[in-house]
Amino acid sequence: MLDIKWIRENAAALDKALARRASAPQAQAILQLDEKRRAHVARVQEAQERRNAASKEIGKAMAGGDAALADRLKAEVSGLKGWLSTAEDEERSLSLALESALSQLPNIPFDDVPDGADxxxxxxxxxxxxxxxxxxxxxxxxxxxxxxxxxxxxxxxxxxxxxxxxxxxxxxxxxxxxxxxxxxxxxxxxxxxxxxxxxxxxxxxxxxxxxxxxxxxxxxxxxxxxxxxxxxxxxxxxxxxxxxxxxxxxxxxxxxxxxxxxxxxxxxxxxxxxxxxxxxxxxxxxxxxxxxxxxxxxxxxxxxxxxxxxxxxxxxxxxxxxxxxxxxxxxxxxxxxxxxxxxxxxxxxxxxxxxxxxxxxxxxxxxxxxxxxxxxxxxxxxxxxxxxxxxxxxxxxxxxxxxxxxxxxxxxxxxxxxxxxxxxxxx
Missing domain, CATH: 3.30.930.10 (Bira Bifunctional Protein; Domain 2)
Incomplete structure (x- = not known):
């Protein structure tokens, strides 16, 4: 399997190597899957951080006697937990899709390997x-x-x-x-x-x-x-x-x-x-x-x-x-x-x-x-x-x-x- 970090930095080199193997370009499709997964992971991390922060804020609101704020924070935490439960499934699905696409890519020939059809x-x-x-x-x-x-x-x-x-x-x-x-x-x-x-x-x-x-x-x-x-x-x-x-x-x-x-x-x-x-x-x-x-x-x-x-x-x-x-x-x-x-x-x-x-x-x-x-x-x-x-x-x-x-x-x-x-x- 090829390194996704290498593909991000060498998209043109990947497609050139695939062309040498008489395969269609794949870099953009791979990078789109990668970007979709990374963006989703970032949203998940943000939601997790906000959930953790809001949970701490609930305690402070309760200690300060602000029941209304505590209730709003509890509702926010509940909503975040619900979204995260489905978002984590989506993250696994996106990761599997990327891994599947990467697993189909052949290895990169050395530069000195002769080009040819058969x-x-x-x-x-x-x-x-x-x-x-x-x-x-x-x-x-x-x-x-x-x-x-x-x-x-x-x-x-x-x-x-x-x-x-x-x-x-x-x-x-x-x-x-x-x-x-x-x-x-x-x-x-x-x-x-x-x-x-x-x-x-x-x-x-x-x-x-x-x-x-x-x-x-x-x-x-x-x-x-x-x-x-x-x-x-x-x-x-x-x-x-x-x-x-x-x-x-x-x-x-x-x-x-x-x-x-x-x-x-x-x-x-x-x-x-x-x-x-x-x-x-x-x-x-x-x-x-x-x-x-x-x-x-x-x-x-x-x-x-x-x-x-x-x-x-x-x-x-x-x-x-x-x-x-x-x-x-x-x-x-x-x-x-x-x-x-x-x-x-x-x-x-x-x-x-x-x-x-x-x-x-x-x-x-x-x-x-x-x-x-x-x-x-x-x-x-x-x-x-x-x-x-x-x-x-x-x-x-x-x-x-x-x-x-x-x-x-x-x-x-x-x-x-x-x-x-x-x-x-x-x-």
């Missing part, structure tokens, strides 16, 4: 590794998995509907190996603290990270009022909700391997074959909580941690900075990592790392205090995929496939696979 305007930062040259036509992951008899979309569809997959045998083990490898890398070498997170959260948790109210349709909601997490970013970031942290403890770095759930409401007809876009998937998430001075540097660090996963797996990838039109709601800058998929002959996103500034912290009221200072500041938050396990499984299958339909196991994963070097080999 993914075609993203800017490549670097490319690592060369795509493998095959002496046969490479197949897509679902062709390989189904031919092995270890990837079943039909049975998954019968029990759960579209966009679900059943993995079995060595493929299920390979998925588990990938998740464990990523967690070990991030905790042992990258300094993240592993957390086992709830998969069900309440409204304030998804509101705090910006999924509510704007992206309600993208989430799964339960009958008892909870939400299935779309990413472990939600519970990991909310670990500091309503906390006051010591600046000396920052940065905090958390990681989790969790199931994630997304309705994919806006992706009808996209990636309907295979595992690329599922309602349920595994992902290793990274979250950093920093001070205001360190968040941009932390984005570079986090991106490097995600890239290292693909380097260790020897998978070709490229890293891009997203343009304003492709960037997420809560981000100020986002780096996407795209892995090469030979079955599709293209790069596809496998990780997204974003710095959010204090945007989420304001929604969560997460703050910190510097040593020797009384003033509190909002923390800065970052989140990134470290990385999407299902998409990484796809990348391993397609990049390590052999002509006979088998798949070699990357060296770093073999200890997690009991030493197996190949899966799906014909006997």
């Amino acid at each position: 993914e075609g305007d993203n800017v490549e930062l670097r490319k690592v590794g060369a795509p493998r040259v095959f002496d046969f036509t490479p197949r897509e992951h679902f062709e390989l998995g189904e031919a092995m008899g270890m990837m079943d979309f039909e049975r998954a569809g019968r029990m759960s509907g579209a966009r679900f997959t059943i993995l079995s045998g060595d493929l299920a083990r390979l998925e588990r190996a990938l998740g464990q490898f990523m967690l070990d890398l991030h905790t042992r070498e990258h300094g993240y603290r592993e957390v086992s997170v709830p998969l069900l959260v309440r409204d304030d948790a998804v509101y705090g990270t910006g999924q509510l109210p704007k992206f309600t349709e993208d989430l799964f909601h339960t009958d008892d009022g909870r939400w299935l997490i779309p990413t472990a970013e939600v519970p990991l970031t909310n670990l500091v909700r309503e906390e006051i942290l010591d600046a000396g403890t920052l940065p905090l770095r958390f990681t989790a391997l969790s199931a994630c759930f997304r309705s994919e409401a806006g992706s009808a007809g996209r990636d309907t074959r295979g595992m690329l876009r599922q309602h349920q998937f595994l992902k290793v998430e990274m979250v950093s909580i920093t001070d205001a001075d360190s968040s941009v540097e932390e984005l570079e660090r986090m991106t490097g941690c995600a890239e290292e996963v693909l380097k260790r797996l020897e998978l070709p990838f490229r890293t891009v900075v997203l343009c304003t039109g492709d960037m997420g709601f809560g981000a100020r800058r986002t780096h996407d990592i795209e892995v090469w998929l030979p079955g599709q002959n293209t790069y596809r996103e496998i990780s997204s790392c974003s710095v959010c500034g204090d945007f989420q912290a304001r929604r969560m009221n997460a703050r910190y205090r510097r040593d020797g200072e009384k003033a509190l500041q909002f923390v800065h938050t970052l989140n990134g995929s470290g990385i999407a396990v299902g998409r990484c499984l796809i990348a391993v299958l397609e990049n390590y496939q052999q002509a006979d339909g088998s798949v070699m196991i990357p060296g770093v994963l073999r200890p997690y696979m009991g030493g197996i070097e190949k899966i799906g080999a014909k006997s």
Whole structure:
């Protein structure tokens, strides 16, 4: 959420930033709500002060024997109390209206984020590794998995509907190996603290990270009022909700391997074959909580941690900075990592790392205090995929496939696979 004080002083800058995101101007509408609320609050305060003063005057009038004045003051106090009872309800209503309007505003992109309409305007930062040259036509992951008899979309569809997959045998083990490898890398070498997170959260948790109210349709909601997490970013970031942290403890770095759930409401007809876009998937998430001075540097660090996963797996990838039109709601800058998929002959996103500034912290009221200072500041938050396990499984299958339909196991994963070097080999 943006700071209303900043908007008051930078109305033109807000509308300029919204225009970069192809959004309509909002500053004047926000400021009108703000002014209406502030004017009403001022009237409430004046009425409260007059009520208190009149109440004291009643005692003086009674002591001075002026019953008529006392009666007029009592009537005035009674009228003020009646008005205040409804005025306080109106104040709450005006405050909620302003908060609702603020909650719909996206974050402000950094000045150096490239302008653009969609993914075609993203800017490549670097490319690592060369795509493998095959002496046969490479197949897509679902062709390989189904031919092995270890990837079943039909049975998954019968029990759960579209966009679900059943993995079995060595493929299920390979998925588990990938998740464990990523967690070990991030905790042992990258300094993240592993957390086992709830998969069900309440409204304030998804509101705090910006999924509510704007992206309600993208989430799964339960009958008892909870939400299935779309990413472990939600519970990991909310670990500091309503906390006051010591600046000396920052940065905090958390990681989790969790199931994630997304309705994919806006992706009808996209990636309907295979595992690329599922309602349920595994992902290793990274979250950093920093001070205001360190968040941009932390984005570079986090991106490097995600890239290292693909380097260790020897998978070709490229890293891009997203343009304003492709960037997420809560981000100020986002780096996407795209892995090469030979079955599709293209790069596809496998990780997204974003710095959010204090945007989420304001929604969560997460703050910190510097040593020797009384003033509190909002923390800065970052989140990134470290990385999407299902998409990484796809990348391993397609990049390590052999002509006979088998798949070699990357060296770093073999200890997690009991030493197996190949899966799906014909006997």
